[in-house]
Amino acid sequence: MTKSTILSIIVAVGIIGLALWFSGSSGKGGAEVGALNTTINGDKQYIDIVAKGGYSPKVINAKAGIPLVVKMNTANTFDCSAFVVIPSINYRGTLQKDGTTEIPIPAQPAGTTLRGSCGMGMYGFAINFI
Ligand SMILES: [Cu+2]
Structure with missing residues (x-):
């Protein structure tokens, strides 16, 4: 693997992680509907x-x-x-x-x-x- 391949994998994992984190927090926002x-x-x-x-x-x-x-x-x-x-x-x-x-x-x-x-x-x- 080249350095740039490794770098793009790290970036991709980071983006997916962020996306999951955001969807997780919006899920909590949705739970407020329980009120x-x-x-x-x-x-x-x-x-x-x-x-x-x-x-x-x-x-x-x-x-x-x-x-x-x-x-x-x-x-x-x-x-x-x-x-x-x-x-x-x-x-x-x-x-x-x-x-x-x-x-x-x-x-x-x-x-x-x-x-x-x-x-x-x-x-x-x-x-x-x-
Ligand atoms: Cu009355």
Whole structure:
């Protein structure tokens, strides 16, 4: 082997090593998606919230840019958390007392937060689009 062949092998190994290192670190970046609380199914994402004496979870991380369906689950919910207001999408609705009411939310831009509350504003929840 000539010196230049050896040199080019060293350079090639170096480039491959760098490429692997970068793809490894971007893989870790991708794992941040695990911070999402929603379940993505097809071109929509879904989150279950329990509405009873407030909302649980109160803070949700959702994916920006795709529609979200909030599934509000109630079980003998007779308090005011059964009335949901999400001002920025003009949503006002009464949940069924027992069961699941779906609230469709159109795709939102990254870095925005959508806030919802009960009718009187004493119980709240927030959805961060990341
Ligand atoms: Cu209330």
